[in-house]
Amino acid sequence: xxxxxxxxxxxxxxxxxxxxxxxxxxxxxxxxxxxxxxxxxxxxxxxxxxxxxxxxxxxxxxxxxxxxxxxxxxxxxxxxxxxxxxxxxxxxxxxxxxxxxxxxxxxxxxxxxxxxxxxxxxxxxxxxxxxxxxxxxxxxxxxxxxxxxxxxxxxxx
Amino acid sequence: xxxxxxxxxxxxxxxxxxxxxxxxxxxxxxxxxxxxxxxxxxxxxxxxxxxxxxxxxxxxxxxxxxxxxxxxxxxxxxxxxxxxxxxxxxxxxxxxxxxxxxxxxxxxxxxxxxxxxxxxxxxxxxxxxxxxxxxxxxxxxxxxxxxxxxxxxxxxx
Amino acid sequence: xxxxxxxxxxxxxxxxxxxxxxxxxxxxxxxxxxxxxxxxxxxxxxxxxxxxxxxxxxxxxxxxxxxxxxxxxxxxxxxxxxxxxxxxxxxxxxxxxxxxxxxxxxxxxxxxxxxxxxxxxxxxxxxxxxxxxxxxxxxxxxxxxxxxxxxxxxxxx
Amino acid sequence: xxxxxxxxxxxxxxxxxxxxxxxxxxxxxxxxxxxxxxxxxxxxxxxxxxxxxxxxxxxxxxxxxxxxxxxxxxxxxxxxxxxxxxxxxxxxxxxxxxxxxxxxxxxxxxxxxxxxxxxxxxxxxxxxxxxxxxxxxxxxxxxxxxxxxxxxxxxxx
Numbered sequence: 001x002x003x004x005x006x007x008x009x010x011x012x013x014x015x016x017x018x019x020x021x022x023x024x025x026x027x028x029x030x031x032x033x034x035x036x037x038x039x040x041x042x043x044x045x046x047x048x049x050x051x052x053x054x055x056x057x058x059x060x061x062x063x064x065x066x067x068x069x070x071x072x073x074x075x076x077x078x079x080x081x082x083x084x085x086x087x088x089x090x091x092x093x094x095x096x097x098x099x100x101x102x103x104x105x106x107x108x109x110x111x112x113x114x115x116x117x118x119x120x121x122x123x124x125x126x127x128x129x130x131x132x133x134x135x136x137x138x139x140x141x142x143x144x145x146x147x148x149x150x151x152x153x154x155x156x157x
Numbered sequence: 158x159x160x161x162x163x164x165x166x167x168x169x170x171x172x173x174x175x176x177x178x179x180x181x182x183x184x185x186x187x188x189x190x191x192x193x194x195x196x197x198x199x200x201x202x203x204x205x206x207x208x209x210x211x212x213x214x215x216x217x218x219x220x221x222x223x224x225x226x227x228x229x230x231x232x233x234x235x236x237x238x239x240x241x242x243x244x245x246x247x248x249x250x251x252x253x254x255x256x257x258x259x260x261x262x263x264x265x266x267x268x269x270x271x272x273x274x275x276x277x278x279x280x281x282x283x284x285x286x287x288x289x290x291x292x293x294x295x296x297x298x299x300x301x302x303x304x305x306x307x308x309x310x311x312x313x314x
Numbered sequence: 315x316x317x318x319x320x321x322x323x324x325x326x327x328x329x330x331x332x333x334x335x336x337x338x339x340x341x342x343x344x345x346x347x348x349x350x351x352x353x354x355x356x357x358x359x360x361x362x363x364x365x366x367x368x369x370x371x372x373x374x375x376x377x378x379x380x381x382x383x384x385x386x387x388x389x390x391x392x393x394x395x396x397x398x399x400x401x402x403x404x405x406x407x408x409x410x411x412x413x414x415x416x417x418x419x420x421x422x423x424x425x426x427x428x429x430x431x432x433x434x435x436x437x438x439x440x441x442x443x444x445x446x447x448x449x450x451x452x453x454x455x456x457x458x459x460x461x462x463x464x465x466x467x468x469x470x471x
Numbered sequence: 472x473x474x475x476x477x478x479x480x481x482x483x484x485x486x487x488x489x490x491x492x493x494x495x496x497x498x499x500x501x502x503x504x505x506x507x508x509x510x511x512x513x514x515x516x517x518x519x520x521x522x523x524x525x526x527x528x529x530x531x532x533x534x535x536x537x538x539x540x541x542x543x544x545x546x547x548x549x550x551x552x553x554x555x556x557x558x559x560x561x562x563x564x565x566x567x568x569x570x571x572x573x574x575x576x577x578x579x580x581x582x583x584x585x586x587x588x589x590x591x592x593x594x595x596x597x598x599x600x601x602x603x604x605x606x607x608x609x610x611x612x613x614x615x616x617x618x619x620x621x622x623x624x625x626x627x628x
Binding site: 028052054056060061071072073074075076077080083084087088111 | 185209211213217218228229230231232233234237240241244245268
Binding site: 370386 | 499523525527531532542543544545546547548551554555558559582
């Protein structure tokens with residue numbers, strides 16, 4: 001998860017690297033599906049790496065879908081689809097921050113998903129940790145984020 | 158699409174055969190995802206046939222998912238997920254009829270999807286045809302339904 | 315509930331009369347909220363009669379709201395808001411029929427609401443009765459529909 | 472908006488006072504509708520003050536509704552109803568903070584609503600301001616919050 005049109009160059013670069021690492025783990029990558037920012041970079045990175053990519057679109061058609069998405073779910077429920085993004089994920093990776101992304105982190109905590117913030121700003125780290133220190137994890141970059149996710153999944157078994 | 162717990166033996170049998178035929182076409186099969194009735198039979202039939210199966214669950218966890226579903230989307234929005242089922246489908250196949258199924262047929266017509274009713278009751282056939290004769294197609298069984306779908310997809314290209 | 319842009323003159327006329335009768339009962343009237351067809355006529359009729367009117371809009375702003383709506387709920391979830399329309403209603407009155415209306419009748423049956431079809435077509439009456447004869451009621455016009463609703467509410471107490 | 476079961480005594484007290492002040496302005500008060508925490512205190516306070524109160528419930532029935540809610544909207548879409556809460560509001564008042572509340576603040580910013588944080592924690596204030604300094608307002612208590620809202624509404628006209 002991460003910003004769409006407002007994503008920084010760093011956000012996109014991290015998301016692309018993360019997508020590739022997720023593919024190497026043979027995990028399915030799920031994003032918000034649009035052809036913009038972190039969604040697009042992560043899906044494209046994972047697809048290039050050879051794993052299946054799923055995108056949950058807010059719109060009622062597929063015109064805005066990222067070419068990196070293999071399976072497009074057309075939700076038609078606008079920003080309410082952010083709930084589906086997090087409920088359908090085992091671990092939520094976050095590159096960058098925006099209002100839409102913040103709603104996904106918040107809904108992930110509400111529905112008891114683990115969230116891994118990659119290189120968060122000091123304000124973001126402090127706030128989310130104050131809300132739920134147990135579910136919020138911080139990674140210095142995509143490789144550490146994947147290490148944390150692997151550990152969380154193994155612990156759960 | 159079709160009834161869950163209230164599915165008849167015939168509904169389930171047709172759904173299973175349909176799943177197998179969809180797999181043979183290499184189409185992705187999408188259902189409402191639960192471990193009941195037509196959803197379960199169609200997903201299991203398609204999975205056995207070797208194609209990818211997607212299930213859009215109404216619940217906020219995956220406890221009710223059919224074992225025939227490869228990719229479970231956990232929507233958490235209850236029956237409102239019926240909109241997503243039809244928006245995400247190119248063609249909607251219908252085996253049997255129930256209130257939930259009727260909501261999917263209606264939303265499919267509202268959002269301009271083609272609907273193929275397989276062995277509908279006279280009341281079902283007459284009603285849906287009176288609403289939208291152009292989008293409603295009737296098939297005598299799963300093989301004819303797949304023939305109709307193939308033709309619709311080819312026409313669109 | 316009833317057609318929007320596709321409503322007939324009769325549909326609109328019945329909806330307006332129904333709104334007035336609902337106002338006389340001091341019931342709150344709830345519609346899909348848009349400035350079109352049955353929604354608009356029913357809300358305007360009820361507002362003129364002096365009762366509170368609620369509209370659940372599909373859009374993410376209020377530009378399409380009927381002037382007959384006192385309380386506009388802006389859902390932002392498109393046609394998925396049809397579920398909210400019926401869940402929030404004690405009794406669902408239906409004037410006319412369209413794909414959107416059919417989705418509301420179907421969701422009402424699925425969630426166990428009583429539905430009163432006013433002057434339905436033979437196809438509509440036969441189909442919905444075949445799905446759930448206990449929940450479907452048929453009225454010759456708005457006054458009989460309100461009589462049926464009053465009786466259902468009294469029985470429930 | 473504010474925490475449900477996890478609300479502090481201060482959160483509830485502020486919400487109740489805020490509800491009373493909103494009633495004095497003759498504004499309609501809208502909450503998440505449940506019989507818990509800030510939702511319940513704000514609705515009850517506003518209802519006592521004599522204004523109309525609306526509650527958007529996440530559940531598919533009304534068993535959890537606050538007695539302070541006059542108009543219960545039963546959404547049936549779980550936490551996805553948080554989008555409706557903010558879209559249907561002109562100004563979003565926030566007492567306390569929790570994951571659910573954070574999702575509402577985030578969706579309010581995403582959909583360009585003004586948000587007034589009442590006595591926020593330093594972490595909350597710093598984070599939300601870093602996301603959107605123009606839409607986030609901070610108030611020392613309910614009276615100042617209502618002053619800010621009145622000014623925002625007047626500016627808009």
